Each structure stands twice: as C-alpha cells, then as structure tokens.
Amino acid sequence: MTITVDPSRLSLTREESTYLAIRTTQGGRTVYTTRIPLSELPVILSIPDPAKPDPDNRRVDPNHAKGFGSYLAENPGWVAPALLIRDTGGCRFEPISADGTVGYLTVPWAIGGIGRLITIDGQHRVLGVHLEKKRITDEIARIDRETVRANEIKKQKLEEEREALILRLQRLKEEFIGVDIYVEVDGVRGQQMFVDVADNAKGISGAVRARFDTSRIANRTLTDIVAHPLFVGKIDVERDRMTLTNRNLMGAKQVADITRSVIAGPAGRVNKKVESLTDNEVIESVRGFLDVISTVFTDLAAITEEDVDNYHPSLSEKRKNEPPAPPTKAMQLRVSSLLGSVGMLRVLGGVYRNLKEDGVDDGDIQEFFKRLDRHMGAPVTEQSIWRTTAANEDFEPNASAPIMRQQNIIHLTKVITDWYKKAPAAI
Incomplete structure (x- = not known):
C-alpha cells in the first residue's frame, strides 16, 4: 500500500x-x-x-x-x-x-x-x-x-x-x-x-476631537450649532481652555459639552436613547436653548450682537508702537459674570432640558431665566442666592463659576430646576 x-x-x-x-x-x-x-x-x-x-x-x-x-x-x-x-x-x-x-x-x-x-x-x-x-x-x-x-x-x-x-x-x-x-x-x-x-508626538485637543469625531452625536452636530448667532465667529476650534487673554467665547469642546447637557442632562451621559436622536432633533433642541439664553441674559445678548471682527486672533498680539486691542465682551464676561463659565452654561442647559421634559414651553423658560439674569454677577457675594440657598454647596466663596465636579453640576441643575416651581424670595 x-x-x-x-x-x-x-x-x-x-x-x-x-x-x-x-x-x-x-x-x-x-x-x-x-x-x-x-x-x-x-x-x-x-x-x-x-x-x-x-x-x-x-x-x-x-x-x-x-x-x-x-x-x-x-x-x-x-x-x-x-x-x-x-x-x-x-x-x-x-x-x-x-x-x-x-x-x-x-x-x-x-x-x-x-x-x-x-x-x-x-x-x-x-x-x-x-x-x-x-x-x-x-x-x-x-x-x-x-x-x-x-x-x-x-x-x-x-x-x-x-x-x-x-x-x-x-x-x-x-x-x-x-x-x-x-x-x-x-x-x-x-x-x-x-x-x-x-x-x-502631538496629541489632539478636545476641541479638535470635537470637530472631527463624528462617531458621537454631540460632535457630529457641532458645525450647525456653532453657526448660532451667539457662537458664530467666537469659538476657538483648536484650544480647550479659555484663558483670560483668549478673545473667543469658548472652545469647540465646550460647545459639545453644552450640547450633551441639553440632550442628555448635566451628567452628559449619552445613552442609546439619546444617540438614537436624529441630528436635526439635536440641532433644534440646542439652538432652542441658545435662542433662550442669548435673548434673556443681558451679557449674552450683547455678545450675540457684537462684531465678530473683534474676535480675530491677531488682535490679541500687541503690535509694535500700538496698544493692544480692547478686550472682547467674551473676555470681560469671564471676569464679571457666571455666564462666562462653561460649567454654568452646562447647568442652564440641563435645567432647560429638565423643564422641556416637564412640558414647559420656551416662553415660560425665558421668563424664568430672565429672573435669574440679575443674579449672574461674579464673583458671587455671601448675600447672593448662590450662597444663601441650597446652591451654597456648589459654590466656593467669591467664586466666578460653580464647582466643576460632576456631582455639583448635577446638584446645582436640580436646585435651579426646582426653583421654577418654588423660587427663593430673591427671584
């Protein structure tokens, strides 16, 4: 064989x-x-x-x-x-x-x-x-x-x-x-x-990731959201941190953070239900929030109307024999208002979401936010609503922004949401 x-x-x-x-x-x-x-x-x-x-x-x-x-x-x-x-x-x-x-x-x-x-x-x-x-x-x-x-x-x-x-x-x-x-x-x-x-090796910033990472809905809708009058021409597409000398309102990453607050709440956990939203639904929700805050908050309304030429990066460079350009309203906002804090905008985005889920329309939300406008000065004083109410645990003395820990952002969102039905005497 x-x-x-x-x-x-x-x-x-x-x-x-x-x-x-x-x-x-x-x-x-x-x-x-x-x-x-x-x-x-x-x-x-x-x-x-x-x-x-x-x-x-x-x-x-x-x-x-x-x-x-x-x-x-x-x-x-x-x-x-x-x-x-x-x-x-x-x-x-x-x-x-x-x-x-x-x-x-x-x-x-x-x-x-x-x-x-x-x-x-x-x-x-x-x-x-x-x-x-x-x-x-x-x-x-x-x-x-x-x-x-x-x-x-x-x-x-x-x-x-x-x-x-x-x-x-x-x-x-x-x-x-x-x-x-x-x-x-x-x-x-x-x-x-x-x-x-x-x-x-040069890692990419959160701002660049937000612009190009289309796998997440908050990033995918970024281009349409930054076209809102409050943001257009005033968003830093490269940097994550807004220093006092940065002429822009915020970075692209912060815009995505605000988007997540509006569609998913202050924790920003985008689950399958949120990801199932269409891009247009997300854009409509976020632009609705931006319409509200850019109308009722005096400082944000002023930034919305400001000439975007004032935000050109070259203006931050002091030319020889020339004084530096005057600060933009966004630069002033970071010094004088809680609204200059992305953390506060995330909180307001979460409040907007909560109230919308409860069936409150944009007109009533505008009226509620308008009552908060005069309390947005920074730094906060010991007599402010941020130190004399349940919000106290979310603000340090003389703070210009809420404490940015996740639990504080979530707690402050709940506190302000509850104010819609039972507001402190100051508002």
Missing part, C-alpha cells in the same frame, strides 16, 4: 513568520515597512501586561486597550496608524527586487522566537487585538456549550450569534495594519527611540 503525504498540509513547528516588505533608511537605521493581519499582532509581538510594564515602554492602560478592541468590532470603517517596532537582531531580509529594496522579511515570534521584536509605539493596539480575539473565541465556546442543551428555537438564535462572531474573527484575519520595524540592536539607543517618539 502506497501513502502519499502532502507536506504543505502539515503544520510543522514554527517560531517565525514571513511577510513582503520594503527596506528603507531613516535616521541612519534600516527600516522594514510591511503590513500584517490584525490577528497576527499578538503572535509576533509580546502581549503587554498591565501589571508588569515592559522595561522598554510605559505601563499599558487595560481600559484603553479594550476600547481599541471594541472600536475594531463596532467600526467596519476603522482606521489606525502603523505600529513602530524595534528589531533587536532577530529579523532576516531576503531581497527579491533588483535594487534590493523589496523582499521577504522573516520576523521571530514573541514566544519561542530568537531576538524578539519590541514595541515602541502601539502597545494598546496589540493588547486590544489580543483581548478582542480572546473575547470572540470565549463567546464561541460559550455558545457551543449552550447549544448542546438548548431547544430548537434557542439553537437557531445561538447559531446566528455564532456566525456573527465567526465573521468578526475572520475580519481580524483578513484586515491588515501597517508595521514599521526599525533595526536597532543597542538597548540604550532603543529606549531613546521611545522617548523621541513620545516627545515629538
């Missing part, structure tokens, strides 16, 4: 993987650029342990890593930059192009391979993929166990869940991510590479 064995069908002992790569140079080092399946990241790279930081890298944040895995699962249109990896001497490159720049790159596995690769930038992506793979395979195993004792109706549902999970697992095998591998054997120079990458 003759037996024919196909060696290609056998899974032999392997401790390395081979990819097509391009060889270039950067900073005097050889760099191999390739793309690998997401599922193979935890194979060729060590899985970061949050409890035991790699001596060549920073401690990994498990929640951030898990978030990347969830992002992959929930976003078919995901995008992520290339990982930066250090080759400590274990990679082999076999040129196949005439100029030697294109070839086969063989890299050692993280476990069992000799001369392992070290992650410079990308730890959370590696751990995130690992956690997502584990979650999917654990779920499939759970379904297989439950299927054995399930009735026919339950079996059909379990089978559908299983097929969906298999498709997710297949995506991790079929979708690729870029990897740049720097050849650097010297450990000290390798650590310096990590420092250099960290020093030269």
Whole structure:
C-alpha cells in the first residue's frame, strides 16, 4: 500500500513568520515597512501586561486597550496608524527586487522566537487585538456549550450569534495594519527611540476631537450649532481652555459639552436613547436653548450682537508702537459674570432640558431665566442666592463659576430646576 503525504498540509513547528516588505533608511537605521493581519499582532509581538510594564515602554492602560478592541468590532470603517517596532537582531531580509529594496522579511515570534521584536509605539493596539480575539473565541465556546442543551428555537438564535462572531474573527484575519520595524540592536539607543517618539508626538485637543469625531452625536452636530448667532465667529476650534487673554467665547469642546447637557442632562451621559436622536432633533433642541439664553441674559445678548471682527486672533498680539486691542465682551464676561463659565452654561442647559421634559414651553423658560439674569454677577457675594440657598454647596466663596465636579453640576441643575416651581424670595 502506497501513502502519499502532502507536506504543505502539515503544520510543522514554527517560531517565525514571513511577510513582503520594503527596506528603507531613516535616521541612519534600516527600516522594514510591511503590513500584517490584525490577528497576527499578538503572535509576533509580546502581549503587554498591565501589571508588569515592559522595561522598554510605559505601563499599558487595560481600559484603553479594550476600547481599541471594541472600536475594531463596532467600526467596519476603522482606521489606525502603523505600529513602530524595534528589531533587536532577530529579523532576516531576503531581497527579491533588483535594487534590493523589496523582499521577504522573516520576523521571530514573541514566544519561542530568537531576538524578539519590541514595541515602541502601539502597545494598546496589540493588547486590544489580543483581548478582542480572546473575547470572540470565549463567546464561541460559550455558545457551543449552550447549544448542546438548548431547544430548537434557542439553537437557531445561538447559531446566528455564532456566525456573527465567526465573521468578526475572520475580519481580524483578513484586515491588515501597517508595521514599521526599525533595526536597532543597542538597548540604550532603543529606549531613546521611545522617548523621541513620545516627545515629538502631538496629541489632539478636545476641541479638535470635537470637530472631527463624528462617531458621537454631540460632535457630529457641532458645525450647525456653532453657526448660532451667539457662537458664530467666537469659538476657538483648536484650544480647550479659555484663558483670560483668549478673545473667543469658548472652545469647540465646550460647545459639545453644552450640547450633551441639553440632550442628555448635566451628567452628559449619552445613552442609546439619546444617540438614537436624529441630528436635526439635536440641532433644534440646542439652538432652542441658545435662542433662550442669548435673548434673556443681558451679557449674552450683547455678545450675540457684537462684531465678530473683534474676535480675530491677531488682535490679541500687541503690535509694535500700538496698544493692544480692547478686550472682547467674551473676555470681560469671564471676569464679571457666571455666564462666562462653561460649567454654568452646562447647568442652564440641563435645567432647560429638565423643564422641556416637564412640558414647559420656551416662553415660560425665558421668563424664568430672565429672573435669574440679575443674579449672574461674579464673583458671587455671601448675600447672593448662590450662597444663601441650597446652591451654597456648589459654590466656593467669591467664586466666578460653580464647582466643576460632576456631582455639583448635577446638584446645582436640580436646585435651579426646582426653583421654577418654588423660587427663593430673591427671584
């Protein structure tokens, strides 16, 4: 009897993987650029342990890593930059192009391979993929166990869940991510590479994230909301913090925060119900709130009417032999009024939401807010309603803004909402 064995069908002992790569140079080092399946990241790279930081890298944040895995699962249109990896001497490159720049790159596995690769930038992506793979395979195993004792109706549902999970697992095998591998054997120079990458990386501000992150409804509607007369031309689209010298009313991130207060309450927790709102519903609600406050609060009405040319950034720069431009009304507001605090605007947004949910119309809300207008001066005095009522616990002495802790914002919103039905004598 003759037996024919196909060696290609056998899974032999392997401790390395081979990819097509391009060889270039950067900073005097050889760099191999390739793309690998997401599922193979935890194979060729060590899985970061949050409890035991790699001596060549920073401690990994498990929640951030898990978030990347969830992002992959929930976003078919995901995008992520290339990982930066250090080759400590274990990679082999076999040129196949005439100029030697294109070839086969063989890299050692993280476990069992000799001369392992070290992650410079990308730890959370590696751990995130690992956690997502584990979650999917654990779920499939759970379904297989439950299927054995399930009735026919339950079996059909379990089978559908299983097929969906298999498709997710297949995506991790079929979708690729870029990897740049720097050849650097010297450990000290390798650590310096990590420092250099960290020093030269520029994170994005909350204002920029609010402008471009369309996955969240408060950000997605931002362009339409900042077109309101109160905001137009007066929003800083780059910075998060409003210093006394910033000529703008607030940053784009703060606009998104106010939006969340109006549609989700002062805690700003956007649940599935809120996310199910259409963009137009959100825009209409927030613009309704802005219409109210820009009408009844004297200082905000003045800012609404102010010439936006006064907010041009170049005016904040003192020219030679010229006095600086006079401050904008927004700059003055931060000094003289509680309305200059985004925290107070978030509170008012929450009050507006609460009253609307109780069936109060905008006209009655206007009348209520108008009674608060004369109490918006800052800093607050010991005789003000903010220090002589239940709002006292939400304001420090001589404060120009409420305490920004979440519990204080929530409490102050409730206090003012209750005033609509039973107001203190001062209002």
